Amino acid sequence: MSVDRDDRDLEAELASAGAGRVGIPVDAICVGCGRIHVKRAEPGELCQHPQVDPITLESSDLTSFKHICHLCQHATWWNPVAVLSGLLERERGE
Template identity: 70%
Template sequence: MSVDRGAGDDDRDLEAELASAAAGNSGIPFDAICTGCRRVRVKRAKPEEVGQHPQIDPAQLEASDCSSFKHVCHHCQKATFWNPLAVLSGLLESDRGDGDE
Protein backbone atom coordinates (compact mmCIF):
# COMPACT_ATOMS: atom_id res chain seq x y z
CA MET A 1 0.00 0.00 0.00
CA SER A 2 1.33 3.40 -0.88
CA VAL A 3 0.65 6.46 1.23
CA ASP A 4 0.35 10.19 0.85
CA ARG A 5 2.00 11.16 4.13
CA GLY A 6 5.46 10.59 5.49
CA ALA A 7 6.09 7.93 8.08
CA GLY A 8 6.27 9.65 11.43
CA ASP A 9 6.83 13.40 11.49
CA ASP A 10 3.56 15.25 10.74
CA ASP A 11 5.13 18.69 10.36
CA ARG A 12 7.45 17.81 7.47
CA ASP A 13 6.98 19.44 4.07
CA LEU A 14 7.22 16.35 1.87
CA GLU A 15 6.82 18.31 -1.38
CA ALA A 16 9.75 20.54 -0.44
CA GLU A 17 11.83 17.47 0.46
CA LEU A 18 10.99 15.93 -2.93
CA ALA A 19 11.92 19.15 -4.74
CA SER A 20 15.28 19.28 -2.96
CA ALA A 21 18.37 18.07 -4.80
CA ALA A 22 19.00 15.80 -1.78
CA ALA A 23 16.02 13.64 -2.80
CA GLY A 24 17.52 12.77 -6.18
CA ASN A 25 16.48 13.59 -9.73
CA SER A 26 14.40 10.61 -10.80
CA GLY A 27 12.64 7.58 -9.47
CA ILE A 28 9.83 6.68 -7.14
CA PRO A 29 9.49 8.94 -4.08
CA PHE A 30 9.94 6.99 -0.86
CA ASP A 31 9.86 8.04 2.73
CA ALA A 32 13.05 6.30 3.81
CA ILE A 33 15.28 6.04 6.85
CA CYS A 34 19.06 6.30 6.75
CA THR A 35 20.68 3.22 8.29
CA GLY A 36 23.49 5.43 9.64
CA CYS A 37 21.89 8.36 11.44
CA ARG A 38 18.24 7.13 11.38
CA ARG A 39 16.98 10.35 9.77
CA VAL A 40 13.77 10.00 7.77
CA ARG A 41 13.67 11.89 4.47
CA VAL A 42 12.04 11.74 1.06
CA LYS A 43 14.39 9.99 -1.36
CA ARG A 44 13.90 8.89 -4.95
CA ALA A 45 14.94 5.44 -6.13
CA LYS A 46 14.43 3.67 -9.42
CA PRO A 47 12.45 0.41 -9.23
CA GLU A 48 15.50 -1.71 -10.04
CA GLU A 49 17.44 -0.04 -7.19
CA VAL A 50 14.88 -1.41 -4.73
CA GLY A 51 14.68 -4.90 -6.25
CA GLN A 52 11.61 -4.33 -8.42
CA HIS A 53 10.87 -4.70 -12.15
CA PRO A 54 11.57 -1.45 -14.06
CA GLN A 55 7.99 -1.37 -15.40
CA ILE A 56 6.22 -1.78 -12.04
CA ASP A 57 3.31 0.56 -11.30
CA PRO A 58 4.57 2.61 -8.32
CA ALA A 59 1.01 3.09 -7.06
CA GLN A 60 0.76 -0.69 -6.53
CA LEU A 61 4.15 -0.95 -4.83
CA GLU A 62 4.52 -1.80 -1.14
CA ALA A 63 7.51 -0.35 0.72
CA SER A 64 7.88 -3.66 2.57
CA ASP A 65 8.47 -5.40 -0.78
CA CYS A 66 11.39 -3.09 -1.58
CA SER A 67 15.02 -3.61 -0.67
CA SER A 68 17.34 -1.01 0.82
CA PHE A 69 18.99 1.34 -1.64
CA LYS A 70 22.10 3.48 -1.60
CA HIS A 71 21.70 7.24 -1.58
CA VAL A 72 23.60 10.21 -0.19
CA CYS A 73 22.84 11.20 3.38
CA HIS A 74 23.74 14.84 3.83
CA HIS A 75 23.67 14.46 7.61
CA CYS A 76 26.14 11.51 7.57
CA GLN A 77 28.03 13.21 4.71
CA LYS A 78 28.40 9.99 2.72
CA ALA A 79 26.49 7.47 0.65
CA THR A 80 24.56 5.18 2.97
CA PHE A 81 21.80 2.61 2.72
CA TRP A 82 18.22 3.79 3.11
CA ASN A 83 15.33 1.53 4.11
CA PRO A 84 12.01 2.39 2.44
CA LEU A 85 9.25 3.12 4.96
CA ALA A 86 6.49 4.17 2.55
CA VAL A 87 5.85 4.80 -1.12
CA LEU A 88 4.65 8.40 -1.34
CA SER A 89 1.94 8.04 -3.97
CA GLY A 90 0.60 11.55 -3.34
CA LEU A 91 4.00 12.96 -4.25
CA LEU A 92 4.19 10.67 -7.25
CA GLU A 93 0.91 12.05 -8.59
CA SER A 94 1.85 15.69 -7.92
CA ASP A 95 5.27 15.09 -9.50
CA ARG A 96 3.50 13.98 -12.71
CA GLY A 97 1.25 17.03 -12.59
CA ASP A 98 -1.94 15.01 -11.88
CA GLY A 99 -4.69 16.39 -9.73
CA ASP A 100 -4.34 20.11 -10.48
CA GLU A 101 -6.88 20.34 -13.24
Protein backbone atom coordinates in the same frame (compact mmCIF):
# COMPACT_ATOMS: atom_id res chain seq x y z
CA MET B 1 -0.55 22.85 -1.05
CA SER B 2 2.03 20.49 0.42
CA VAL B 3 1.67 16.91 1.54
CA ASP B 4 2.50 16.67 5.24
CA ARG B 5 3.72 13.68 7.24
CA ASP B 6 4.57 14.25 10.88
CA ASP B 7 4.78 18.03 10.31
CA ARG B 8 7.23 17.63 7.42
CA ASP B 9 6.76 19.26 4.04
CA LEU B 10 7.23 16.26 1.76
CA GLU B 11 6.93 18.30 -1.43
CA ALA B 12 9.79 20.55 -0.30
CA GLU B 13 11.88 17.51 0.65
CA LEU B 14 11.19 15.94 -2.75
CA ALA B 15 12.18 19.18 -4.52
CA SER B 16 15.49 19.37 -2.65
CA ALA B 17 18.71 18.24 -4.29
CA GLY B 18 19.15 15.67 -1.51
CA ALA B 19 16.15 13.66 -2.70
CA GLY B 20 17.58 12.92 -6.12
CA ARG B 21 16.04 13.73 -9.48
CA VAL B 22 14.84 10.41 -10.92
CA GLY B 23 12.84 7.53 -9.50
CA ILE B 24 10.01 6.63 -7.18
CA PRO B 25 9.58 9.00 -4.24
CA VAL B 26 9.78 7.11 -0.96
CA ASP B 27 10.04 8.12 2.65
CA ALA B 28 13.17 6.35 3.86
CA ILE B 29 15.35 6.11 6.95
CA CYS B 30 19.14 6.33 6.84
CA VAL B 31 20.73 3.33 8.56
CA GLY B 32 23.70 5.51 9.54
CA CYS B 33 22.07 8.37 11.43
CA GLY B 34 18.38 7.42 11.61
CA ARG B 35 17.23 10.49 9.68
CA ILE B 36 13.96 10.09 7.77
CA HIS B 37 13.82 11.94 4.47
CA VAL B 38 12.14 11.78 1.07
CA LYS B 39 14.39 10.08 -1.47
CA ARG B 40 13.96 8.96 -5.07
CA ALA B 41 15.05 5.49 -6.12
CA GLU B 42 14.83 3.69 -9.44
CA PRO B 43 12.68 0.53 -9.44
CA GLY B 44 15.78 -1.61 -10.08
CA GLU B 45 17.48 -0.20 -6.97
CA LEU B 46 14.43 -1.38 -4.99
CA CYS B 47 14.46 -4.87 -6.58
CA GLN B 48 11.39 -4.11 -8.69
CA HIS B 49 10.75 -4.56 -12.41
CA PRO B 50 11.69 -1.40 -14.33
CA GLN B 51 8.12 -1.09 -15.70
CA VAL B 52 6.35 -1.52 -12.33
CA ASP B 53 3.52 0.91 -11.57
CA PRO B 54 4.83 2.57 -8.39
CA ILE B 55 1.30 3.36 -7.20
CA THR B 56 0.79 -0.38 -6.62
CA LEU B 57 3.86 -0.75 -4.38
CA GLU B 58 3.97 -0.98 -0.61
CA SER B 59 7.11 -0.23 1.41
CA SER B 60 7.26 -3.91 2.39
CA ASP B 61 7.74 -4.72 -1.34
CA LEU B 62 10.94 -2.67 -1.48
CA THR B 63 14.56 -3.37 -0.53
CA SER B 64 17.16 -1.04 0.94
CA PHE B 65 19.00 1.20 -1.50
CA LYS B 66 22.14 3.33 -1.45
CA HIS B 67 21.82 7.10 -1.57
CA ILE B 68 23.70 10.11 -0.24
CA CYS B 69 22.96 11.16 3.34
CA HIS B 70 23.89 14.78 3.82
CA LEU B 71 24.07 14.36 7.61
CA CYS B 72 26.38 11.33 7.41
CA GLN B 73 28.21 13.03 4.49
CA HIS B 74 28.54 9.89 2.37
CA ALA B 75 26.53 7.29 0.48
CA THR B 76 24.74 4.99 2.89
CA TRP B 77 21.88 2.51 2.94
CA TRP B 78 18.30 3.75 3.24
CA ASN B 79 15.31 1.60 4.24
CA PRO B 80 12.00 2.62 2.64
CA VAL B 81 9.21 3.19 5.17
CA ALA B 82 6.52 4.46 2.77
CA VAL B 83 5.87 4.85 -0.95
CA LEU B 84 4.70 8.43 -1.35
CA SER B 85 1.83 7.77 -3.72
CA GLY B 86 0.30 11.19 -3.10
CA LEU B 87 3.43 12.84 -4.48
CA LEU B 88 3.44 10.42 -7.42
CA GLU B 89 -0.16 11.28 -8.25
CA ARG B 90 0.58 15.01 -8.11
CA GLU B 91 3.56 14.59 -10.43
CA ARG B 92 1.37 12.70 -12.86
CA GLY B 93 -1.35 15.35 -12.62
CA GLU B 94 -3.94 12.96 -11.17
